[in-house]
Amino acid sequence: MKPFFKRNTCRLCHDNDLEHVLAFPATPVGDEYVGAERVDDIQNIYPLDLYFCNSCGLLQLLDVVAPEIIYGEYMYQTSISLGLPEHFQKNADEMLHRINPPPGALVVDIGSNDGTFLRAIQNRGMRVLGIEPAREMAQKVTDSGIETLATFFSSELARQIKKDYGESAIITANNVMANIDDLADFAEGIRELLAPDGVFLFETGYVVDLIQNSVIDNIYHEHLCYFRVKPLVNLFNNHGLEVIEVEHISTKGGSLRGTIQMANGPRTVSSSVSEQIALETRLGYDNAEIYQGFASRMDMVKKELLARLHDLKTQGKTIAGYGASVGVTTLLYYYELGDILTYLFDDNPSKHHLFSPGHHIPVLPSHEIHDKKPDYIVVLAWRYATPIMQKHQQYQEQDGHFILPLPEVKVI
Template sequence: MNTAWTSPSSVTQSCRSCGDRLEQVLVDLGMSPLCQTVIRPEAAEVGEVFYPLRAMVCQTCWLVQVGDYVAPQQIFDDTYPYFASYSDSWLAHARAYVEAMVERLGLDADSRVVEVGSNDGYMLQYMVQRGIPSLGVDPTANTAAAAREKGVDTRVDFFGLSVARELVADGWQADLVAGKNVMAQVPDLRDFVAGLAHLVAPTGTVTIEFPHLMTMIDGREFDTIYHEHFSYFSLVAVQDVYARHGLTVTDVEELPTHGGSLRVYAQRTDGNPVVAPSVDALLARERAAGVDTPAYYEGYADAVAKVRHDLVSFLEQARQDGLHVVGYGAPGKGNTLLNHAAIRSDLLNYLVDRSPAKHGHLAPGSRIPILHPDVLAETRPDVILVMPWNLREEISAQLEYTREWGARLMVAIPELTTL
């Protein structure tokens, strides 16, 4: 990936996929800090940089995107706090994916599997356990170290065409190139997709997963929007950028992860791949809904405003009623919600999170303390707002014990609901 970036004063409002000018605003979430960071206690009195968080719609290729105001090295550094393995449901998802790909593609000891954005080896560990040669590529050294402890060989780098060329030269042209929730996180989308096309073998397969734009729109999942997520994809937009780089979308699966995601399969166009009926079926559904029309995106800002208003009104009333309200989880999406709604520790006393990398730190922007989950049993809050609503079932099971003292579990998206 080309790691060059431009300063906010020189950012051009042009589409990172097709290059055309961006004019339609999906939603303006105001100014927000980097939401996948945490604030160390010693920096509690130090200011943060807030950047514009405005999602735009390309009316040519229909890619939804935010501006790349921040260098990727600043976001994905050696202190990156997200470790995928702390989610039990995500590990189960990864294990099921490996089982499915081994059967579907006939992967064995003679195959090559590369995952881009491999994080802490959460998925490739299951490939390694099956004796399938596997390599991860991830820019964060701390997660790569955790992956190596699982036996997953990992290259610390930003993936793009130049890295793909080096991997192929080193014998890593892949039968399977996998990426889960990574394509949204690259500012140079064209370089990334060109890298996928170069890395995959002539008869190999690329699978990329990402939250589906339609579920983000229909489910009012605006907290999915943050600076670390540069792009938001429909199948219409993915097919367009893939075609321009020699990849053909061959199949698509709809997944429940992250509130509704797609797993898109692709192969090199020069290999004359066979396209499954699922592709045309989903494209037809998207177009019938209006994904390729400006009207589809109108009214989203009003829906977001209602979510914010309902949550803040509830928290203010809870404070007046003397209720103790806390949050479960400190994910990027939660920080988008907290900062857009201007929620601070007077309304949400603290957050808890399973990741040790976040304990004792403060959430970005809101500066709400992040504590170990054990503090819930000590303080017995009245209301627990579940920030990663996409994991509501997993978290509800984890927090079943809180019902002993009558705690109420709630989510704010798509609307304020008691679990």
């Protein structure tokens, strides 16, 4: 198995007119926090450069890390809790009300995780099928009554599902599409499996939000594509499908929710599609310059943060970080914080007493802030800065300071 390979064509339109617009430092796989037994190992790093396709306008990584490496540990994980069942039931009911599929029709969820969403749909009398590459989880969910195939979605799998289970009235894929290298095959699979009057619904990160809100921590190896509406319309049109509605939502730092049907299907195309494309064009997202401008803006933020931190170090101050997620790895490498931060604090018990990818900074439970008492804490989980600072008011009252690294550097 090759650990990674580099594409030389756009994964959406296969053109080779690709421009290197954002140079991020190479990092290990972002979620590969390691145990004490591996602190002396040197972890492999992989390029994290972003390219803009001048032909279709998709922003993307060209270096593709092998799924076995990226998802290796995740694939054996036994459980993940994504949210409250009531929340999923509400979402499922809203979806069924809006789409109004025939009773008992098949609903397929790609990346179905612990099956909570499908269970809510099954509760309403629909047939359901999950697709989830995490093997142990797929088995557990199947045992609990939600049949789940332990594999990745592909056109080949779509043909098999159609043969074994019939056409699908609804296919869903939330936070899945950005992770797919062979987009053409994915779209082909959707077309294979969808009933003539069926719909495909997806949610994925929105590049306009990423740039406008400086969410660079959403850039990591799992996310191969940074979508917006125009390239997506292209993709689905090329595969006999049609985008009929898009909605801009605030999930995960800003996302896009799309509804797709067969080309010339029974539903009318909403004006939201052309309106969102017009907005993207007006804001400049059809050209490489906006991404280059973003890169220079981020560079200035980086220089300012590093100047402040080096200054504090010179004064003998101790500095820690807050956050130990996959995106934090991107920030640690981008801001060159490996030698600056003594600890990382995090609320997630599964990260405690592990070491950050590559730099091997120890991760401690956040209540240890009071024992370690660093002079400054860089809030790497900056989108949650308000609740984090509220939770640790006592630290601030005892002369501790928080530093926000984004969207601009702020010392509190």
